[in-house]
Amino acid sequence: xxxxxxxxxxxxxxxAPGERFRxxxxxxxxxxxxxxxxxxxxxxDYDGVYFTVASLxxxxxxxxxxVNLLVIDNHPCGPHAWALKRLELDFPQxxxxxxxxRVGTAARDRIFREAASDxxxxxxxxxxxxxxxxxALLAYIDAHPDSGDLLQGPLVSADGRQVSTHxxxxxxxxxxxxWATDPRGLDPAAPPFEIGMQGLGLFACRTDAWxxxxxxxxRHGGEEGHLHEKFRRAGHTTRCLPAVRWAHRFDRxxxxxxxxxxxxxxxxxxxxxxxxxxxxxxxxxxxxAVLGEKAVQQGVADHxxxxxxxxxxxxxxTCINLDExxxxxxALRGRLIALGIRPERIHRQPATPTPADPRxxxxxxxxxxxxxxxxxxxxxxxxxxxxxxxxxxxAATLTAALAELADLPWSLLHLGGARGTAxxxxxLGGARGTAxxxxxxIETVTDVTATHALAYHRSAFGPLLDELPDNVHEMTSWIHQxxxxxxxxxxxxxxxxxxTVPGVCDRTxxxxxxxxx
Numbered sequence: 001x002x003x004x005x006x007x008x009x010x011x012x013x014x015x016a017p018g019e020r021f022r023x024x025x026x027x028x029x030x031x032x033x034x035x036x037x038x039x040x041x042x043x044x045d046y047d048g049v050y051f052t053v054a055s056l057x058x059x060x061x062x063x064x065x066x067v068n069l070l071v072i073d074n075h076p077c078g079p080h081a082w083a084l085k086r087l088e089l090d091f092p093q094x095x096x097x098x099x100x101x102r103v104g105t106a107a108r109d110r111i112f113r114e115a116a117s118d119x120x121x122x123x124x125x126x127x128x129x130x131x132x133x134x135x136a137l138l139a140y141i142d143a144h145p146d147s148g149d150l151l152q153g154p155l156v157s158a159d160g161r162q163v164s165t166h167x168x169x170x171x172x173x174x175x176x177x178x179w180a181t182d183p184r185g186l187d188p189a190a191p192p193f194e195i196g197m198q199g200l201g202l203f204a205c206r207t208d209a210w211x212x213x214x215x216x217x218x219r220h221g222g223e224e225g226h227l228h229e230k231f232r233r234a235g236h237t238t239r240c241l242p243a244v245r246w247a248h249r250f251d252r253x254x255x256x257x258x259x260x261x262x263x264x265x266x267x268x269x270x271x272x273x274x275x276x277x278x279x280x281x282x283x284x285x286x287x288x289a290v291l292g293e294k295a296v297q298q299g300v301a302d303h304x305x306x307x308x309x310x311x312x313x314x315x316x317x318t319c320i321n322l323d324e325x326x327x328x329x330x331a332l333r334g335r336l337i338a339l340g341i342r343p344e345r346i347h348r349q350p351a352t353p354t355p356a357d358p359r360x361x362x363x364x365x366x367x368x369x370x371x372x373x374x375x376x377x378x379x380x381x382x383x384x385x386x387x388x389x390x391x392x393x394x395a396a397t398l399t400a401a402l403a404e405l406a407d408l409p410w411s412l413l414h415l416g417g418a419r420g421t422a423x424x425x426x427x428l429g430g431a432r433g434t435a436x437x438x439x440x441x442i443e444t445v446t447d448v449t450a451t452h453a454l455a456y457h458r459s460a461f462g463p464l465l466d467e468l469p470d471n472v473h474e475m476t477s478w479i480h481q482x483x484x485x486x487x488x489x490x491x492x493x494x495x496x497x498x499x500t501v502p503g504v505c506d507r508t509x510x511x512x513x514x515x516x517x
Contacts, residue, residue, distance in 0.1 A: 025073070025096060028094075028097070034068045036121055040125040044080045052126060056129065063138055064093075069093055072099050097114055101318070105217050119206055129245070129246050148209040148234065149205065152166075155202075164181055166195035169225065171282065174221075189243065192240060193239065200224055215316060218342070219268075221265030226272040263299055267342075270299075306340060318372070319332055321350065322353055323353075332384065332386050349369055352472070359479050362484070371470075374461035380458065383456065389508045390505050391503070391506055401413075401501070408436075411463075415503065416449060416452050416507075433499055444495070445498060460494065
């Protein structure tokens with residue numbers, strides 16, 4: 001009876017008219033381990049997801065029991081979210097995961113992080129596979145279970161006459177790569193062969209061989225060629241499997257804000273080239289030839305300025321904000337943009353509301369932010385509570401502090417402190433610290449320091465997730481024992497905890513209750 005009530009409530013949410021408020025869907029339960037996960041990252045494309053999933057199950061029944069389906073919803077607060085969630089009811093082997101920390105092409109990385117399988121096939125949410133394609137991929141996997149290669153297949157036109165087996169590495173329409181055909185791929189029964197690159201509407205690899213996508217990628221563009229080069233540098237190659245044929249819906253009349261502009265595509269290319277130590281020259285020349293020198297040089301200057309920004313050192317920036325305090329979120333977002341941070345890099349995480357004891361919600365919210373960074377495989381994460389205010393000299397101080405921290409192991413870096421003048425050995429706000437020999441802008445933490453601006457290194461992710469409870473009931477008991485997250489971290493057993501000297505981040509109004517209590 002309870003299940004029937006739950007399904008009825010879910011259907012009501014899905015069918016709710018207009019802009020009625022709908023809570024963010026929760027992720028589906030864990031999946032059983034199978035050979036292959038077929039995953040899609042989608043942004044407001046329910047139709048594409050539905051027809052891709054339905055086609056997989058209708059046209060590939062011979063391998064259904066070897067495959068999990070995974071949908072990463074990149075806009076879980078959007079109008080398609082609950083319809084996507086409901087697909088779990090229609091397709092029992094499908095799991096829904098809401099995810100918006102990275103929006104755009106980099107969201108596909110999450111498929112590999114969530115997959116309960118040794119292999120992943122990543123599809124755009126509007127791709128159809130030819131009959132037998134999935135079986136052919138699984139046959140290759142069975143024959144090469146330890147392969148570290150990137151596997152792709154030919155794109156086939158709607159009428160079946162045009163077969164594009166790969167991309168030629170040349171610039172075309174502000175994109176590095178041009179569709180091409182190798183005669184070896186015209187026969188679906190032909191053996192696999194090596195290619196340099198291919199469009200990423202369909203690709204597969206062993207989960208453990210996945211090299212990841214740069215967390216700074218946003219929207220669309222720059223990933224083709226870049227991902228292939230990462231596989232090459234890892235000692236692997238890209239192979240075309242002629243039987244793994246696919247069709248792609250390119251037209252999408254109902255567009256969304258995630259559709260790329262030339263500006264964001266250029267930034268992605270520059271970011272990818274920086275990651276791999278490659279020259280920008282060809283990309284800049286291509287964009288300049290199409291768009292003119294003035295606009296492109298501004299994009300290049302913006303990219304260089306962002307790389308110099310000390311906040312760029314953190315792989316992720318998560319802002320914790322209660323749903324009912326949208327004003328705080330908009331204000332903090334504006335302050336970060338004014339500091340030179342692109343909006344795409346600023347992630348809002350809904351805070352866990354616990355009015356009876358806000359300390360519980362704060363600890364749970366920080367834990368959730370760390371958990372997401374851990375799943376994403378980030379090197380570091382900056383967590384800001386929604387009243388965080390960077391002080392006028394923050395950039396210079398943080399730049400110096402990060403330079404001093406560069407050759408030291410660290411787990412936590414506190415950026416917070418009250419207004420005023422700090423001296424080594426005494427952090428802003430009265431808390432004490434211990435000087436670090438040869439360092440003027442960091443000190444070790446020996447007393448309680450606020451959590452409103454706190455950077456976590458990946459070395460801290462696992463220990464914190466082990467030690468902090470993940471639910472309100474257990475966290476309430478934990479808070480009663482430890483008196484809050486800040487006090488717990490002040491006495492944490494790890495020695496590599498630091499704060500900046502002076503503090504670089506205050507609260508907007510220290511006389512008023514903060515957003516999380």
